[in-house]
Amino acid sequence: MNAVARRLEEQLQARSAVVGVIGLGYVGLPLAVAFCRAGFRVIGVDADRRRLDGLSRGDSPVEDVSSLALGECLAGGRLRVTDSPASLGEADAIIICVPTPLSKSKEPDISHIVAAGDAVARVLRDGQLVVLESTTYPGTTEEILLPRFSGPARAVGEHFFLAFSPERVDPGNTTHTLRSIPKVVGGVTPSCKALAQTLYAQVVERVVPVSSPRAAEMVKLFENVFRSVNIALVNELAILCRRLGLSVWEIIGAAATKPFGFMPFSPGPGIGGHCLPSDPHYLAWKARLAGYEARFIAFADEINGGMPRYVVELAADALNARERSVKGSRILALGVAYKAGVGDVRDSPALDIIEALSDKGARVDYVDPHVPEVAAGRLALKSLAWEDAALGDYDLVIVLTAHPEFDARRLVSEARLVLDTRNLTGLLGPHEHVIRL
Numbered sequence: 001m002n003a004v005a006r007r008l009e010e011q012l013q014a015r016s017a018v019v020g021v022i023g024l025g026y027v028g029l030p031l032a033v034a035f036c037r038a039g040f041r042v043i044g045v046d047a048d049r050r051r052l053d054g055l056s057r058g059d060s061p062v063e064d065v066s067s068l069a070l071g072e073c074l075a076g077g078r079l080r081v082t083d084s085p086a087s088l089g090e091a092d093a094i095i096i097c098v099p100t101p102l103s104k105s106k107e108p109d110i111s112h113i114v115a116a117g118d119a120v121a122r123v124l125r126d127g128q129l130v131v132l133e134s135t136t137y138p139g140t141t142e143e144i145l146l147p148r149f150s151g152p153a154r155a156v157g158e159h160f161f162l163a164f165s166p167e168r169v170d171p172g173n174t175t176h177t178l179r180s181i182p183k184v185v186g187g188v189t190p191s192c193k194a195l196a197q198t199l200y201a202q203v204v205e206r207v208v209p210v211s212s213p214r215a216a217e218m219v220k221l222f223e224n225v226f227r228s229v230n231i232a233l234v235n236e237l238a239i240l241c242r243r244l245g246l247s248v249w250e251i252i253g254a255a256a257t258k259p260f261g262f263m264p265f266s267p268g269p270g271i272g273g274h275c276l277p278s279d280p281h282y283l284a285w286k287a288r289l290a291g292y293e294a295r296f297i298a299f300a301d302e303i304n305g306g307m308p309r310y311v312v313e314l315a316a317d318a319l320n321a322r323e324r325s326v327k328g329s330r331i332l333a334l335g336v337a338y339k340a341g342v343g344d345v346r347d348s349p350a351l352d353i354i355e356a357l358s359d360k361g362a363r364v365d366y367v368d369p370h371v372p373e374v375a376a377g378r379l380a381l382k383s384l385a386w387e388d389a390a391l392g393d394y395d396l397v398i399v400l401t402a403h404p405e406f407d408a409r410r411l412v413s414e415a416r417l418v419l420d421t422r423n424l425t426g427l428l429g430p431h432e433h434v435i436r437l
C-alpha cells in the first residue's frame with residue numbers, strides 16, 4: 001500500500017472517513033444506515049426527487065429500514081440525502097447501488113451504472129475508493145468504470161481505488177441481516193481489495209475476498225442462476241407430478257429429509273422480484289459474447305416464465321370441472337407481492353395471472369395486506385381486507401403469495417373452490433375442493 005492507500009485505510013479504521021452511497025433503494029439505504037450506525041458520516045445520493053423528499057421527512061421507502069432508524073441517522077446529522085452527485089467529492093469511499101434492469105429484448109441495461117460512473121468521474125479525487133454493488137455481468141467494473149476514472153495522472157491502486165462487492169440483500173429476511181451476511185469483495189489491485197475489505201469490515205461480520213472484480217461479479221450471478229435453475233426444476237417437477245397423479249409437495253417434502261446433498265425449493269406461480277427474473281440474463285448475455293449459449297439459464301427462464309400461463313390453465317380446468325367457465329366467474333387472488341412477507345410487486349407473476357384471467361372475462365378481486373393497490377395490466381385494483389373478504393362468494397380463490405396473514409383453515413372452510421399455488425393449505429390434508437400446484 002502506498003501513502004495514499006494507507007491514509008484511507010486509517011480513515012476507514014478510525015471511521016472518520018465519509019461514505020457516499022449512490023442509489024437509496026433496497027440495497028443502498030440499508031447500507032447507508034449501517035455505516036451511519038457504525039459512526040461514519042454518510043452522503044446518500046438518489047436521482048428520485050420524490051424518494052428524497054420522503055427520506056428527508058424520515059419516511060423509509062424500504063421495508064428492511066425502519067423510519068425510526070432512518071430518523072435517528074438524519075437527526076444525528078450523520079446522514080445527508082441529496083440529489084446532487086457533486087457532493088460525493090467529500091466522500092472518501094463511494095458505493096454505487098443503482099438498478100441494473102433488462103431492456104425489452106432482455107439485454108443488460110447498464111445505463112444507471114454508466115450515469116453513476118460519469119457522475120463519480122466528475123468528482124473523483126486522489127484517495128477515494130469506489131465500490132460497485134449493482135448486480136451486473138463479469139467485466140463491468142473494469143470495462144465501464146475503470147476507464148472513466150483513470151487518467152494520465154491518475155492510476156488505479158495508486159491515486160484512486162476500485163472494487164466490486166455484490167449485494168446479497170434478501171428483502172424481508174430477518175434471520176440473515178446485512179451484518180450477518182458474508183460480503184464478497186474483489187479489487188482491481190491488491191490495495192483496492194484491501195481497502196474494500198476494510199470498508200466493509202466496519203459493518204459486516206465476515207468479508208470474503210476474491211481474486212478480481214470479475215470473480216465477484218460472477219459469484220453474484222452464479223448465486224442467482226443457482227436459484228433460478230433450481231426453482232425451474234421444481235416447477236417442471238410440479239407439472240410432471242400432476243401428469244403422473246403425484247403431489248409435488250409430498251415428493252419435495254420427503255426428498256428434503258435427505259440430510260446431505262439436497263436443498264429444497266418450492267414450486268410456485270412463477271418468479272418475481274428485482275433479481276431472479278433479470279440477473280441471470282446478464283450472465284447469458286456475457287456468455288453469448290464469449291461464444292457460448294448458457295442453456296440452463298435460457299431453459300430456466302422458459303420454465304419459470306411459463307408458470308403464470310400454467311396456473312391460468314389450472315384455474316380454467318378447475319372451474320370447468322365444476323361446469324363454470326372463466327368468463328363470468330368471480331375469482332379472488334390471495335397475494336400479489338412477488339413473495340411472502342413483502343409488499344414488492346416488481347415482476348410479480350400474480351399480476352400476469354390476474355390480468356390473464358380478467359382478459360378471459362373473469363371478475364378478479366385481490367387481497368394483499370402488504371399491497372393496498374396495484375395495477376395489473378389495464379386493471380387498477382384495490383386490496384380487499386382479509387378479514388372482510390367473503391371467500392364463499394367467489395367461484396374460485398387462488399393463493400398466489402403465502403403471506404402469513406392468510407389463515408389456511410378459514411380459507412378451506414369458507415371457500416367453495418381453492419387453487420393453492422404455494423401449498424398454504426398443505427398441512428390441512430386433502431380436500432376435494434382444494435387443488436394444489
Ligand code: SAJ
Nearest residue numbers: 168169170171231265266267268271272273275276338339
Ligand atoms: N421462489 C420460488 N421458489 C423458491 C424460492 C423462490 O418460486 O423455492 C420465487 C419467489 O416466490 C420469488 C422469486 O422466486 O417470486 C425470487 O425469490 P427469492 O427468494 O430469490 O427472493 P429475492 O429475489 O427477493 O431475493 C433473492 C435473494 N434470496 C435468497 O437468497 C433467499 C438472493 O438471491 C439475493 O440476495 C437477492 O435475490 C438479490 O438481491 O439478488
